[in-house]
Amino acid sequence: MDNVIGLEIIEVVEQAAIASARLMGKGDKNGADHVAVEAMRKRMNQIHMRGRIVIGEGERDEAPMLYIGEEVGICTQEDAAKFCNPDELLEIDIAVDPCEGTNLVAYGQNGSMAVLAISEKGGLFAAPDFYMKKLAAPAVAKNHVDINKSATENLKILSDCMNRSIEDLVVVVMDRPRHKDLINEIRTAGSRVRLISDGDVSAAISCAFSGTNIHALMGIGAAPEGVISAAAMRALGGHFQGQLIYDPEVVKTGLIGESREGNLNRLEEMGINDADKVYDAHELASGETVLFAACGITPGTLMQGVRFFSGGARTQSLVISSLSKTARFVDTVHMFGAPKNIQLH
Numbered sequence: 443m444d445n446v447i448g449l450e451i452i453e454v455v456e457q458a459a460i461a462s463a464r465l466m467g468k469g470d471k472n473g474a475d476h477v478a479v480e481a482m483r484k485r486m487n488q489i490h491m492r493g494r495i496v497i498g499e500g501e502r503d504e505a506p507m508l509y510i511g512e513e514v515g516i517c518t519q520e521d522a523a524k525f526c527n528p529d530e531l532l533e534i535d536i537a538v539d540p541c542e543g544t545n546l547v548a549y550g551q552n553g554s555m556a557v558l559a560i561s562e563k564g565g566l567f568a569a570p571d572f573y574m575k576k577l578a579a580p581a582v583a584k585n586h587v588d589i590n591k592s593a594t595e596n597l598k599i600l601s602d603c604m605n606r607s608i609e610d611l612v613v614v615v616m617d618r619p620r621h622k623d624l625i626n627e628i629r630t631a632g633s634r635v636r637l638i639s640d641g642d643v644s645a646a647i648s649c650a651f652s653g654t655n656i657h658a659l660m661g662i663g664a665a666p667e668g669v670i671s672a673a674a675m676r677a678l679g680g681h682f683q684g685q686l687i688y689d690p691e692v693v694k695t696g697l698i699g700e701s702r703e704g705n706l707n708r709l710e711e712m713g714i715n716d717a718d719k720v721y722d723a724h725e726l727a728s729g730e731t732v733l734f735a736a737c738g739i740t741p742g743t744l745m746q747g748v749r750f751f752s753g754g755a756r757t758q759s760l761v762i763s764s765l766s767k768t769a770r771f772v773d774t775v776h777m778f779g780a781p782k783n784i785q786l787h
């Protein structure tokens with residue numbers, strides 16, 4: 443995959459983040475999402491690539507933009523061979539979440555980002571809009587912790603791998619009724635819990651960086667976000683496992699199809715015969731090359747949020763490439779007109 447795409451996608455997430463950040467704190471969740479989608483799609487369509495959205499906006503709600511199956515990029519045009527080079531004509535799959543944490547943006551809370559992952563065709567698991575049980579942990583605990591083990595066992599393993607006491611471990615869990623027992627178990631084991639209202643992509647990836655004071659993500663979030671997290675974790679070498687959750691009884695709240703049986707049928711239609719399979723990061727993001735880009739909308743553990751100033755904005759992004767084996771933090775000044783001054787920091 444072309445290295446140039448790695449640079450172009452920075453601007454894709456930056457544009458989405460800037461658009462969404464303008465609606466920060468306005469209480470308009472759908473608006474914050476909509477403008478991010480529009481901005482992401484517009485910038486994506488200026489790239490010399492032949493992309494296809496495999497994870498995008500609403501699988502069921504027939505979203506008009508960045509819907510699953512939508513083709514994006516200049517080289518999707520019929521006469522593309524005339525102006526695109528062979529590299530650019532290779533089909534690539536794209537997973538997007540233009541506004542990950544719409545509630546966080548709407549209410550001015552930390553942890554939202556514009557995010558996407560790219561790989562060769564077939565290189566990203568086309569997850570249904572189901573839930574996913576997730577376990578993320580630092581590289582040092584990779585293949586030692588296991589989603590099939592209890593939280594108590596995993597905390598003991600994590601403590602050994604990280605050479606830190608169980609009491610010094612911080613586990614992020616989404617604040618949902620379905621996690622009542624999990625939260626109790628983690629606390630009883632002696633670790634500390636950081637409850638988040640939204641934004642488990644940020645939490646998962648934070649496990650791969652020491653200094654974030656996040657040592658694990660446990661519990662159930664959305665499946666598409668699981669694939670995006672896995673793409674980053676695969677390239678970073680961190681631990682990530684995911685298991686689809688298709689039983690509405692397990693989730694307790696939220697939309698998850700009609701019934702357990704209906705959901706199982708749907709998975710079968712999609713060619714997923716083993717509904718209980720545990721996927722690791724390499725299975726969820728299996729392509730030879732995986733690229734990941736995120737830009738903070740509101741401030742977060744990994745990135746700062748968008749900061750507007752007179753005549754411009756400053757953004758911070760994270761771009762991860764399995765190709766160049768890099769995780770770049772990119773600090774960008776965007777000049778909208780003729781800014782009177784540009785601050786150094």
Ligand SMILES: O=C(COP(=O)(O)O)[C@@H](O)[C@H](O)[C@H](O)[C@H](O)COP(=O)(O)O
Nearest residue numbers: 541542543544640641642663664667696
């Ligand atoms: O918090 C999230 C919301 O994402 P978005 O809709 O793009 O703003 C995600 O990080 C979660 O993974 C997930 O979507 C959530 O757990 C599912 O929602 P819920 O039914 O409220 O738990």
Ligand SMILES: [Mn+2]
Nearest residue numbers: 539542543667
């Ligand atoms: Mn999301």
Ligand SMILES: [Mn+2]
Nearest residue numbers: 539541542543
């Ligand atoms: Mn979203």
